[in-house]
Amino acid sequence: MNVKKIIPRLFLTVTMLAGTILFLHAQKLVDIVLVGKDGITDDAKKATSFIAIKAYPGGVFERIDYKLQGPIIQLRTYSNSTLTSLSGRSFEYTLQGRLYKKVYYSNNHKTGNWDYLNDTGKVIKTERYQDGVLVNADVKDTADKKDTTSYPDEREAVYQHNEKDWIKYIQENLDPNAAVHSVKGGQVLARFVVNTNGATDDIYMEKSVEFVLDEAAIKVIQDSPPWTPAFQNGKTMKAYRRQPLTFVVKEE
Numbered sequence: 001m002n003v004k005k006i007i008p009r010l011f012l013t014v015t016m017l018a019g020t021i022l023f024l025h026a027q028k029l030v031d032i033v034l035v036g037k038d039g040i041t042d043d044a045k046k047a048t049s050f051i052a053i054k055a056y057p058g059g060v061f062e063r064i065d066y067k068l069q070g071p072i073i074q075l076r077t078y079s080n081s082t083l084t085s086l087s088g089r090s091f092e093y094t095l096q097g098r099l100y101k102k103v104y105y106s107n108n109h110k111t112g113n114w115d116y117l118n119d120t121g122k123v124i125k126t127e128r129y130q131d132g133v134l135v136n137a138d139v140k141d142t143a144d145k146k147d148t149t150s151y152p153d154e155r156e157a158v159y160q161h162n163e164k165d166w167i168k169y170i171q172e173n174l175d176p177n178a179a180v181h182s183v184k185g186g187q188v189l190a191r192f193v194v195n196t197n198g199a200t201d202d203i204y205m206e207k208s209v210e211f212v213l214d215e216a217a218i219k220v221i222q223d224s225p226p227w228t229p230a231f232q233n234g235k236t237m238k239a240y241r242r243q244p245l246t247f248v249v250k251e252e
Contacts, residue, residue: 027062028055034068049073052211053083060088064211069183071097071208079107089204094119097208110134121189121206121242157194157230157239170220170245178216178247185209185249189242190217196236198226206242217245 033040034047041047047068054062063083065073077088086105094100098119104112109132116125128135159166179185189207192200203221205214221243230239 029053030055050211055081066208066211070210072205072211072214075204077105091204093205093208097205099204099206121191153231153234155228155231157198157227157241159224159227169224170243173223174220174245175216178212179249181212182210182247182249185247186213187244187246188213188217189244190214190221192221192241192243194227194229194239194241196229196238198229200224200227209247213245213247216247217243220245 029052031051031053033051033053034044035041035049035051036043036046037048038046049065049067052062052064052066054064056062059079059081061078061081061083063076063078065075067073072091072093074093075089075091076083076086077090079085079087086108088104090103090105091099092101092103099121100117100119101115102117103110103114110129111131112129114127114129115123116127118124122140124140125137126140127137159169186209187207188205188209190203191206192203195201200221203218205217208214230237
């Protein structure tokens with residue numbers, strides 16, 4: 001692919017999304033800001049990264065930084081439109097777009113569990129904060145085994161009848177234009193929760209490739225009809241899922 005065509009093509013895709021206003025379950029893409037080595041720029045050819053701003057109900061905003069031709073850099077959540085009060089989840093990614101730090105803030109103070117992940121997505125260290133103060137730190141044993149406790153009434157969260165139904169849903173509803181607007185395509189990896197009411201929630205990228213591909217992955221999961229929630233020990237439970245999605249760009 002001609003490198004000279006890449007930046008205008010991606011710029012067109014991003015500005016198109018901003019111009020039409022992308023809705024994803026009440027979230028709204030409200031702004032795109034191009035950034036070059038000298039700061040904010042209007043010249044797409046000078047841009048090396050960009051910032052996407054999303055608005056959510058209740059006055060919540062996300063700032064998501066991306067490489068212009070590549071994966072996510074970081075995600076920050078704020079409780080105000082001026083993006084000065086960090087509140088909620090914040091993620092940090094490697095140069096290859098893999099999540100390595102998942103943290104939380106409340107009014108600019110560190111709070112809750114701060115998880116550090118290895119390149120397989122396993123938590124290797126957890127720090128716990130309260131009102132900005134470190135309470136404790138726990139280095140995980142990567143050889144730890146999963147809890148093998150089982151219950152007679154235990155069942156996994158399921159979409160319709162089985163995994164094949166979920167795959168069919170994705171194939172039929174994943175945006176076919178995502179790969180068309182992509183620079184290079186590739187495989188993304190999304191994480192999400194199936195809540196106790198069967199709704200998909202807390203969706204984020206564990207492995208990012210490009211903005212348009214990440215957004216397509218998030219949207220198809222968010223738009224999912226209700227699942228049958230997981231059940232264990234006499235009650236419904238949250239279930240945690242990982243979903244890889246591969247996008248192939250046809251050669252020009």
